[in-house]
Amino acid sequence: MxxxxxxxxxxxxxxxxxxxxxxxxxxxxxxxxxxxxxxxxxxxxxxxxxxxxxxxxxxxxxxxxxxxxxxxxxxxxxxNQSAFQVIGVYVSAHRVRGAVCNLNGRVVEESERPIPPNPTAEQFLQTVQEVIQRLATGIQQRQIPLLGIGVGMHGLVDPDQGISLFAPNLALSDIPLRAVLEERFDVPVTVENDVRAMALAESWFGQGRSLADFICVHVGSGIGAGIFSAGSLVHGPSFTAGEVGHTMIDAAGPRCSCGNTGCLEAFASGPAMERRAQEKLRHGSHSLLREQLQGEWEKLSGSDLTVAAQAGDDFAQKILADTGRYLGIGLANLVNLLNPRRIILNGGVFAAGDYVLDSLKKTVHERSLTLPAADVTIVVSDLGKRAGTIGASTLVLKKMFQPQ
Ligand SMILES: [Zn+2]
Structure with a gap:
């Protein structure tokens, strides 16, 4: 023992x-x-x-x-990068992912668990604690001091109080993550919105290094942005800065989960792209995917579209290009508003590479003002799926290296 x-x-x-x-x-x-x-x-x-x-x-x-x-x-x-370790936890729509990181952001150990469907606050907190406990046990065995725990949580987060104010995918509100985790694990806990934590990871260890003005955009079940302006993360007084998924790109567009119509998220999130493709297949669009799905259109996933596009399927290529175009419209708005030096993209859809990026970049350049469009580079994160957990770990590192 x-x-x-x-x-x-x-x-x-x-x-x-x-x-x-x-x-x-x-x-x-x-x-x-x-x-x-x-x-x-x-x-x-x-x-x-x-x-x-x-x-x-x-x-x-x-x-x-x-x-x-x-x-x-x-x-x-x-x-001494391995003198201490930190735990970073990323809570996405359906899973809790955790990682132990060294002081240089290198991942030492990982663990993840699915969140039970329609969880109570207790069930959700239980899942988070199970992931952390498993990682803490490993740290204990290696006899390295744990500096703290960072949590990157989807939805609306109050980082000052360490509370998840509203997690739309879990239909939970006011979860006192910091208080519960500090009580249980007896180390400092920092809680932040997931995409802001990803932006912090890009700033420390990714393609935002040495940039004062950049935006990290995550496309998953929702679409959010972590904005770095003049070297600092932007929160806004209600902690909602960066909700680019709920900016309107077509007033006549479909209804969004927020109650408005025509939000970027209603066109270009992972589920929205899948729904668009399923609808077209149901109405008879020709595609390699017809044979694969055999009428079970609801089983179509984003990665099916990528595989089909790579196999030369025109239908899948068009769906991905449309998604890129919708995202490009949303990003052009960000470019015009904020004049970022770089936009760093993260999310499963970008596995499709140029099938989505070509139309995305073209649209940003067509729809942004000339000067900021000439200054912005658009890249895909090289932190990949680990951006969430590395970002959550970086919340702790930032507290140590830059306490002010
Ligand atoms: Zn919306």
Whole structure:
């Protein structure tokens, strides 16, 4: 039987100078004490003292000696990436996915469970705790201190209180995630909207690195955006900033789950794309998928469309291109409003690659104003399915490295 779960403390990060130095080592390491003093404008004795404390805590390591032009080679400092671990939990429409990450965002262990259909708040919280418990047991066995738990939760989240205000896919509201998980696991817990957590992951470990203005757009059961503006995540006073799925792209369009008509989500979410394809097949559209589904149109999935498109099926290619066009209209609105440097796309539909991206990019460029359209690059996330759990883990890392 392993010992009790070890936990790290944020207390030693209370000093601004300490977190500044730690962040410089994270960004610029391996780096010498002299260079840190130059970059921070702190006195060399202050740097030496603080670095000493960081080394003692186990988070910073002295590495091999660096290059020197004559004289003694300086000792270089790096982050000890495996000194602590964090747990990131991503709650999507139907599943809870969890991962243990090192300080550099590398995934060490994963676990996931389906959420029972129409769950009560207790059943839902039980599922989340089971995923975390399983990962915490692994951390315990490895005897590495756990720094904290981050949760990226779909729907409306109050990150200040750590509450899931409304989770539309679960039909649950006011779930006190932070209070319940801190009570159970006795580590700091941070809760954030799932797509905002993904945007944070892109900012630290993905294609948003070193960009102050970018947008991460996730297309799944819903469509949401995590907006980075001037280097910070945008929340809005009601925490609803980024709800691009509920911007209208056609006033005469189908009804959306929010009660409005013609929202982007009602055209281009995963389920909306599947419904469009099913409807057309039901009405006799010619496709390779007819033989495969044998009249059971409701079994058609987004990945069936990708496979059929790759096999040369015109029908599937058209459905995907239409989806790209709808998404392009929504993204053009974001480009005109926010002038981002980059849009980073995430979600199952992008496995279809150019079948969806060609029309998406073309539409963004046709429908955005010339200047911002020329400045924006559109890419697919290379964090893939792990963006949610890595993002949730990054919530904890951000608290440690950038506490202000
Ligand atoms: Zn809507």
């Amino acid at each position: 392993e010992g009790p779960l070890q936990t790290g403390s944020f207390r030693w990060m209370k000093s601004i100078n300490k977190s500044t130095i730690l962040n410089i080592i994270r960004f610029h390491g391996p780096i010498s004490r002299v260079e840190i003093a130059k970059m921070t404008k702190l006195t060399p004795p202050t740097v030496t003292n603080i670095v000493g404390e960081l080394i003692e805590s186990g988070i910073v390591l002295e590495q091999k000696r660096g290059e020197s032009t004559g004289g003694r080679k300086p000792i270089l400092l790096t982050i």
